[in-house]
Amino acid sequence: MKNPAAHSDGTSPRRESPARVLIALTLVVAATLRAAWSTMDRYFLGDDFAYVGRFIQLKFSEWPSLFVNDWSGGVWGAVLPELRPFAALTFLIDGALWGTNPLGYHLTNFFLDTGCALLVFLIVWRLHEARLWAGCIAAVLFAWHPTHAEPVAWITGRVDLLGTLAYLGCFFCGATYLRQSSNVKWLALSIASFGIGCFSKEFCLTAPLAIAAWAIFFRTALTSAWRRHALHLFVGCVVIVVIVAVCRHIAFSSMAGRSQSTALFSAEFAERQFDYLRWYWTPLYDFGRDYRPQLAAIATPLVVMAGFLSIAILALWHWRGPTTPRWRAWACYGLVWYLIATLPMAAASYFSPRHLYLASAGLSIALGVWLTTFSAKRWWACGASVVVMLYHLACFDQTAAAWRHSAKLSERLIESIHAEIPKLGKNEVLLIDTPDVFEGVAMWSWATPFALQPPFTPPTAKPILASPNTYFSPGQWVHQRAFLETLTSSHATLIRADAAGLVSIVRVDEATFSKALSALQTADETNPFSAWRKFIAALQTP
Structure with missing residues (x-):
């Protein structure tokens, strides 16, 4: 059976030499290091002080209790409905190794960010059998997206990094299992990643929806064997969801009468979606910022119009000819992935660019799959992609500068306090x-x-x-x-x-x-x- 995401020029995917693969992986790691370098030695900010201080004091023997208890331990004066034991584990390990040296914590964020970029690379190159250079471009674009400045520079932002790493791992392994259904290791890895993700950040509960969307857009034949293996995968995910539900009931049963509102059709949600869109599509950022008061006042019709326009463009594209890898890429990863990734944000009461970390992975994958269809014009495609990447890097640096300066000021304050206390x-x-x-x-x-x-x-x-x-x-x-x-x-x-x-x-x-x-x-x-x-x-x- 032919993979619909295979090369558009009719050629079968070729086996790349180890040297070329190594070069591509090195470029991806270099891109994430370039993004993280300027904030690598910066100090703690905001919530960092609470979580770093808490987990330096917490014993490893107490870690299992976090599966049925709020990971913040009530430091904020109230119980937060957040079960994040694996995020807590990263703080525990960093605290044991580094104490209050922020460098070690930033290294962990860097490794998590690099892991996410490498999974974007693998999804484009291996899952979609795209050209090696297309996977590399997708991963670099992902690493330099401006929304990544916050989770990379802010240590507590690692909850989004770890959650996205597990989400992409679940997606890649699950989709690979459905393509190579005889290899059970992919099933085990996908379910394990899903479990880690659900206990890292709550948005990972939507990972099975992303796999289902991929199956709808990129499978051409549903054999009985494929259905059987899909059932194995989704039953495994249901088991994890049940375990999470039981743990949450044990932890938060006393909060049953205080359920959080998810106002999907409120003006506040539409305003946040407007901000998400202007960060998601980087060229819209400055325009949206300059005219935000006026545009925010009409956020609801703008968001609705953007949704209908996206659906209309994809429908027209589909109507004009048979579905192609280009159409599938933008429909699945550009639109559906964005909707799945931002759906949990309906429960959020505030806007933050890091909420788009997962959504930006879909945008980068869509671009990578789309680029590989230009194999006959790959030099033109690579040149245009380099311009886009450099533009994103400039926007990333501009955003990261504020985090860098704030962390430096935070460090100066702590140094001054240290110097003045003995006096x-x-x-x-x-x-x-x-x-x-x-x-x-x-x-x-x-x-x-x-x-x-x-x-x-x-x-x-x-x-x-x-x-x-x-x-x-x-x-x-x-x-x-x-x-x-x-x-x-x-x-x-x-x-x-x-x-x-x-x-x-x-x-x-x-x-x-x-x-x-x-x-x-x-x-x-x-x-x-x-x-x-x-x-x-x-x-x-x-």
Whole structure:
């Protein structure tokens, strides 16, 4: 039976020499290293402080309990409906090997990102029997997609990397098993990957839908043997889903009355889809950013129109002639894969570019399968692809720069805290005034109080207080304000990080501190940030 994704020029897939394959793999690894290099040595950000600190202290013997417990351990003051033991395992291993050295954590993110790019390469080259160069281009384009800056640079973003790695592994092994149904190892690998993915991030539950979409678009004959092996694969996936459901019931049965809303047809969901689309199709990013307020107001009709337009183009393409590998590639990986990959985001209450990490894999695979149909014009196709890749790399670098700068500022703050703690005198308090967001990136958002505690800062009996916008809970500021107002005979050291990324140290005497406390007591209690700004301004006024 002929594979419908085989070479369009009628030639059978040729066996590539080991040297050529090695060169292609080296290029893919070099591309992911190029993407990760600038942030490889950068410091922790935001949620990193909570998760790194938690898993440095957690024992390996406690890891199995995470299959039936929230992986955050309640550090956020509430139970999160997230069972992610395999994501936790990566933190446990990194914590045991590296402690609080961020380099090791970034290396893990790099390896996960590289694994995803290599699977994109294998899906194009081996599963679709495309040209080696087409698989290489698809993998490099995937590695340099701008949406990858966040999960690569942000250590906690590895949940998307690990989930996507397991998702692509499940897809590649499952589809390969259906093509080579006599080899049971692919069945075992696919089901194992599916299980790891479902316990890494919840979107992996949709992986069987991606395999089903591939089977619909890229199979031409459904023999009884093929149906039998497809049944084996999907029964295995159902078993994993049942196990996940049982574990979630054990872990979150007390949350049964607090189910999260999935508003597929709400204006908020349409607005997030608008943002997803402008990040997904990189040329639309600047246009969408410049006119976002106007476009967001009509996000719902725009998203609906984009969906109908995509379906109409594919239907017209199909109507004008027989289905081809080009049509199948864009229909399966360009449209259906995107819908499957973003469907779980209906349960998300916020937008983040990293949510498109999995969706961008489909876009890259579609391009790789499409490119191999231009074998007669491969040099033209390669040249055009290089231009596209370099454009994506430029956009990636622009996006990663904000993460790089924020992580550097975060490191400067921690270094300053380390230097000032031994200098604190009697009745002296250390105050940290820092933005929660820097250059559009969540620098210290939800970072405190974790960043102000061991293992990130030395243990001390001296009070250390930070900007209210950096605490994970508004209730933290209530306790902080009440504590501040009791320090009537104290002086302070203020560490400030400004909008330019500079860190400065301000010594505050007792009289000035007392005057600032008076200003704080008259500030609006319902607006923590305004009260803090009034307090900080008074501290810096002689």
